Structure formats: structure tokens, C-alpha cells
Amino acid sequence: MKILRQLWNQKGLDAAVENVPEDRYGFRNIAENISRSILSLPQEASNVIGIEGAWGSGKTSLLNLILKSLFSTRMDTRMYCMFPHG
Numbered sequence: 001m002k003i004l005r006q007l008w009n010q011k012g013l014d015a016a017v018e019n020v021p022e023d024r025y026g027f028r029n030i031a032e033n034i035s036r037s038i039l040s041l042p043q044e045a046s047n048v049i050g051i052e053g054a055w056g057s058g059k060t061s062l063l064n065l066i067l068k069s070l071f072s073t074r075m076d077t078r079m080y081c082m083f084p085h086g
Helices: 002-009 028-039 059-071
Strands: none
């Protein structure tokens, strides 16, 4: 069990993708398309976007890639996580 826990905690097995070169899920194009969709939303109102999926399906990785794309446009972007990490 100790070995399994060590493997599980190593970066790469359970760590979210942070940058495009790390994209092991092939989410780059999806993230760019979502970013373009977000940028085309009306600016007059607040917008909320959610990502839903099973544990380990890459939600955080996709979100990180979307945020990287949005940050590159200098758009005012904020992320709120409903669940505490720790």
C-alpha cells in the first residue's frame, strides 16, 4: 500500500496539467475553442461557466489550459473553486 500511495502522489499520476506542453489529454484545441466562446460572450453581463466530469477525467487540466488561453488575452479572469483543497 505504501508503494501505491507513493506512486499515486508523484507528479504526473495525479497532478493536473499546468501548461500546453504537458497536455496528456489532448485538451489544447478544446481549451482554445472554449476560450474563444468565452471571449464572444456579451460583456454587459456576468457569465458563469462550469466543467463537469468524473474524478480523474481532467477537469482541472482543461480549466488550467482554458485559463492560460484567457490570461494571454489579458481578459479579466477569475476562478472560484467551490471545494476546499488540502
